[in-house]
Amino acid sequence: MEGRRISASPRPCSGRRVWANKKRPRLDGYVNTFSKLLRREISSKPCFSISNAHEKFRNMRLVEEYDSHDPKGHCPVALPFLMKRTKVIEIVAACDIVFALAQSGVCAAFDRERSKRICFVNVSPDEVIRSLFYNKNNDSLITVSVYASDKFSSLKCRSTRIECEDILHLFSTLFISYVRFLILMYFFHKCFRYIRRGKPDAGFALFESESLKWPGFVEFDDVNGKVLTYSAQDSIYKVFDLKNYTMLYSISDKHVHEIKISPGILLLIFNRASGHIPLKILSIEDGTVLKTFKHLLHRNKKVDFIEQFNEKLLVKQENENLQILDVRSSELMEVCRTEFMTPSAFIFLYENQLFLTFRNRTVAVWNFRGELVTSFEDHLLWHPDCNTNNIYITSDQELIISYCKAESDDQWMEGNAGSINISNILTGKCLAKINASNGSPKVDSSQMRSTVSEALEDITALFYDEERNEIYTGNRQGLIHVWSN
Structure with missing residues (x-):
């Protein structure tokens, strides 16, 4: 959904400007299981309009719970604070894998098909992951980290493929000779080291030539398919291609x-x-x-x-x-x-030529003639400071999904369950919501640590998977909950 700037500062910036991304292309050429093929054929994504979005979300129930914390110490970390249970600050989902980043800097990957944790994305005992970015151009996860060995002073980026490509797709698009076949077999042998195979250390470093120390930063822009870096050491901005990470040009001007x-x-x-x-x-x-x-x-x-x-x-x-x-x-x-x-923050809707503003827990939609287009009903955000990790804009830019105060609350009180609200951006109408009364689990609650009410307390991160029609939330206890119909 966003172009993201990750700063080398130890304190995240208070204000954020976010771009609502273009529609993510369907990965039909890479499907390799019957379940994915079936879901592709019957997917509700193309046929659901704004008029029946209520039906798409009204039966959302709590169906799964994951834990980003590693009580048994399987995560390859050595720093004491990485072993503490902390809140989930970021969730990214792609290729049926859910990534949950905890405030401590530990990132866990979960497989939705097998409903289990695959691995921890951290590949070094002293690595503290600051942020995640899914690169749709090559189905890879980019992690932005700092390291204790570097005194947490410089950002380091790494790209890791989520899963290997479908061999049938490659066979259908290439004229395979015997030599090429052997090369492909070697390639697929190496593919077993990708995240889905539980080997996140198969990635490679990005922007190694750049000194990304404070106040340096790296910004990923999915709309233009570019990466912007700033090296404060020599006051040089550089623009890279997000498809192959090649540098396109640099801007050197100390007055910028x-x-x-x-x-x-x-x-x-x-x-x-x-x-x-x-x-x-x-x-x-x-x-x-x-x-x-x-x-x-x-x-x-x-x-x-x-x-x-x-x-x-x-x-x-x-x-x-x-x-x-x-x-x-x-x-x-x-x-x-x-x-x-x-x-306190903007979200620009380039397709609709509109922009959203966030102020004092409220959301509003404006056009570029300075006119207020929409005020949202029953959409009072839970968190007083705008946290875009608690907000999701659908790729068609018609719906906003947010963690909000429950309608019955007279005033915000810590510890109360909120609700997940789905609203029409153009009309401001609340189309559906998940709250303690309608979010009862489909499975036996004894299989989960949390009740529905508890799962709706202190949500600190939210993500909507449009392909699977599932909402993922993370809370202060480091738990990830799956809401699906």
């Missing part, structure tokens, strides 16, 4: 304050000058300069944010109106500061 990624372009924000801020727009494909301009600012007032979406530039200063500038026509419009207050 920040770079924002938008579909097709990069926005370079330079250090603020007196009364204005210099800006430059580059083509994200080759770094060609498309436009250079200055935007006037109110003196002595801090800039709350500068965001770019296609040709629209959004600028907000403290206690000032929101400015929306069309960089092509230079047309400027303003939205009153009492109508548009600075949000």
